Amino acid sequence: MLSDAYQPILERVFGFPSLRPGQADIIEAILQRNHVLGVMPTGAGKSLCYQLPALVLDGLTLVVSPLVALMDDQVAALRLSGVAAETINGNRSRSDNLAAWQQVSAGHAKLLYLAPERMMQPRMIASLQRLPINLIAVDEAHCISKWGPAFRPDYVGLSQLGDLFPDVPIAAFTATADRATRRDICEKLFNRSGRVFSQGFDRPNIHLAVQPRRNLQRTLLEFVRSHPGQSGIVYCLSRKSTENTAALLRSHGVAALPYHAGLDASERLEHQQMFMSQNGVVMVATVAFGMGIDKADIRFVFHTDLPASMEAYYQEIGRAGRDGLSADTLMLYGLADIVQRRRFIEESDADPEFQRHEHQRLNLLLGYCEGAGCRRQALLGAFDERLEEPCGNCDNCRNPPEVREGLVEGQKVLSAAHRTGQRFGAAYLIDVLLGNATTRIQEWGHDSLPTFGVGREHNKDEWRSIVRQLVAGGFLAADIGGKGGMSITPKGRRLLSGAETFRFRIDPQVVTGRSRPGPGSEEKHDALVERKDQELFERLRETRLTLARTHNVPAFMIFSDRTLTDMAARRPRTPAELKLVHGVGDVKVKKFGEVFLSAIDRHGTDQMQRGLTIGEGPPGMSRESPRIDSQDALERSRSESGNEGKQDALADRENRELFEHLRETRLTLARTHNVPAFMIFSDRTLIEMAVRKPRSLPELKSVHGIGDVKLAKFGEVFLSAIDTHVSAQVQHGLPSG
Incomplete structure (x- = not known):
């Protein structure tokens, strides 16, 4: 069985006991040397579908990616997991690029990330043709199609890949492709001979809402304030609007940064790195920002203007909630937007057929905006996907308009x-x-x-x-x-x-938060974390941030929020227990385990010193009072787990305390290694640690998302953190889980 070839690598390197639905079919098709187009929702694990085959196959895998920042992040994350990966790009010095090429040409790298324009340079092609290429992966493949929402001329040259590397399978991936775009990708990349795998477009964790634009500033401020301390993106149509909106948010105490093509490259890079590595940063951007952004814990996306099309809208909101936890979106639009979008189409140099197609796409989006039915049904219908029942979670389902x-x-x-x-x-x-x-x-x-x-x-x-x-x-x-x-x-x-x-x-009254649930809605859309687990979750997030800064990587590369949530609930005490947390692989246990376990231990110690009992809140705080931003994330993770024992653990304040301690541990490691916190372990992994409280490296290795390399690097640190937490509990006569 093909799974015998990749399962050990999946567990050892990535720390995952199994693949997500749909991944196995794509991976096995690639290993059988088929051309493949994978249409997968954002956050469904596209990168693993080519990274895992790259480690199974002999030779080198080429990865074509449109953004330098994305390449740098993925290479950094792979290296933390013990994978030899390189990138050659314009943001690196000539000496760094030369060193990377020497590693590649010597056969010491398994993956090489390149931008399409560099990939297709004649000199680069000639050099690559001398290497044992086993796979070519094309990310954001919709960029090759003129029908796609983000057509890039640089991608056109990739249509030559089949002729230049005739015996090499090509795996293309996108989260945004309607039927015409999928057909175009297959024709250009593998002459219609590839296999198409479509997992569907549904992202049930994303709350959809659309409102006529009345008071933009007030609506925006209320929306952002409803997500305190959380990361989000605000999309604006123009550079001026981007600058003004960022200034408005900053004047009201929000950590907001502008991002648009008018900024010089160094400033754009600085802003992007801050967004990726810090919690609570809001990026105010034109559509120049976001493609391929590998940040899992973006909690909201706000559109101040009408997007260009349903495909563009889907792609932009898809940057939220990649960790599977709940995220909110709100689009504002008005008559002026419709006029402006029509003008953009009419004044373009495109041929009449393309203009007609663009008008049809705009009409589809306008129908979505003005529709009174379920938003999710309308959105999925635009991609030829049917949702049998209304979602019960969008604005129209929760507040049906007259x-x-x-x-x-x-x-x-x-x-x-x-x-x-x-x-x-x-x-x-x-x-x-x-x-x-x-x-x-x-x-x-x-x-x-x-x-x-x-x-x-x-x-x-x-x-x-x-x-x-x-x-x-x-x-x-x-x-x-x-x-x-x-x-x-x-x-x-x-x-x-x-x-x-x-x-x-009849346009409903402006509602910035989520109001009463509609039929079929579930509590999991509204809550992620038990209130009493909140403090530990926040502590773990801080630990993750410290580690992210240390390792100079985005926080989510240490651990995702989902992992931190799981960790806060489980409160692992040993590396073995930490390994049971979702998203914690062996390598991350070794790299960051001790730090997070220590954070969990310290959290328990602090809890005991305050004289709190399990399940109580801090003195003076009502158990019904609102908590800080990640509360929803933890409660939702608990409700979605389907595991009663895990739910009971998440209901325990001790788990939250330990989770916060682990986040602090992760943050410390991130700063030490100069990477974003999420690259150490995901939040989901930390949460599982907090629940399981592993006490040995084998126990830590069983936590989800902990591979061998990270276990070796961080395992002892996290085990120590958990031991400290558990010991403090015992000293104060509290149960240790």
């Missing part, structure tokens, strides 16, 4: 547009309908029109919503030339004659 028959309202707006010569914008038409005799209306004599004042049954905001929905529905067209006049489309003329129907939704 939908009304709008024939009369639609005809009033269209009549006003017709009688005013189809040359005025929405605000003017609304004033006519409301009977506002402005100076301009009187100058044009439009206060004497039959439609003047016929719309007083609605207020200005309601008419704005109706006009927006008429434009989105294709009944009205805004002047693409920039003057803003509203003209009646053929579909609108049919509505005037009664041959078309129009229904409009």
Whole structure:
């Protein structure tokens, strides 16, 4: 069986007892030397699908990636797990690139990461053709398709790979590809001969919400404040808006950084590294930021403007919640966005067929925004995927909007547009309908029109919503030339004659948080951590941050939030128990185990010194009072585990205390090794440690996500941390789990 070839490596290097659903099929197809296209949701483990075969096969695996930061992060993470990986890119010095190439050419590297433009240089191709290449992996493969949401000319040259390396399997991966894009990728990369594996697009841990843009600043501030201390992305359409929005957030105490193409490369890199390595940083960015960002604990994505398409929207929100824990998204949009997006398409140099295709994609997105049904069903439907039941977790499911028959309202707006010569914008038409005799209306004599004042049954905001929905529905067209006049489309003329129907939704009140649950919703969407486990979780996150800074890697590369959550619940005491935590492999046990175990021990000691009993909160704090940001993450991890014993452990304050101690241990290690904390161990691994409390290296190795190399590097540190925590409990007469 092929699994016999990769299972030992999966456990020894990555610390995973098994693969996720869908990964095995892709990995085995690659090992059988098939060309493969893997369409997998963000966070589903795409990188493991080529990293694991790379370690099974003899020779070198080439990985084509669009972003230098992503390559650097993945190489750093692989090295922490004991894998010989290299990258050659423009951010490194010539001597560093030369040293990397010497390692590759000498056969000492298993993976080489390259950007597409460097990969396809004739000199590089000639050099690579002399090496024993066993696999070529193309990440973000949708960039090769002109139908994709992020077409990059640099990717076009990759269509030559099949001819340049005729006997080498090509594995392409993307999280964002509709049917046309998938077909285009297969045609360009392997002449339609590859096998396509689509795991589906559903990301049930992401809460979807869309609102008409009313008060942008207030809505943004309320949304960000509802995620205190958490990392997130705010997407803006322009560079100026990016700078202004970042400044607004900073003025209200939020650690916000701008990111756009107008910044010099060094400043962009500095901001990205801060975002990757620190907790609680909010990146305010144009769409130039985010592709391939390997940060697992992004808790929210906010759009100040309408994205370019459903594919772009899916890709951008998909950067949240890669650790499988709950994440929130909110998109704001307005009539001006629709006009602007239409203008972008009309003024492009693309051929008419491509423009028509882009208009269709925009219409699909507008239908999603204005729809009254389940957001998740609509989103998945755009990718030819069916969700049988409403999700119960999006804004429409939780607060179903009222939908009304709008024939009369639609005809009033269209009549006003017709009688005013189809040359005025929405605000003017609304004033006519409301009977506002402005100076301009009187100058044009439009206060004497039959439609003047016929719309007083609605207020200005309601008419704005109706006009927006008429434009989105294709009944009205805004002047693409920039003057803003509203003209009646053929579909609108049919509505005037009664041959078309129009229904409009009543925009709900602005809600920045999650309100009452709808049918079918589950508590796991609203809670991740037991309140009494919160302190340990935070302590473990701090430990992770320290380690991340030490190792100069993003925090999630030490351990994910999911691992920290598991660790806080389990409170492992030994490396063996730590190894049972999800996401803790042998290498990370060796590298970071002692630090996190020590953090858990210290947490228990502090708890005893405060005289707290298991399950109690700090003095003066109500058990019902709100906790700090990662509380939701831990509770959700508990509720999703399906393991009653684990749930009981997470309900124990001791687990949370130990989890915090482990996070501090991880943070210390991260600083020592100059890597982001997550590269030591994930939060999920720390949580499992906190629950299991391993007391030996074999026990620590059984924690999820701990491989041999990390066990050797960090195991003793984490075991010591757990021992300290447990000993302190015993000294104070508390149960030790």
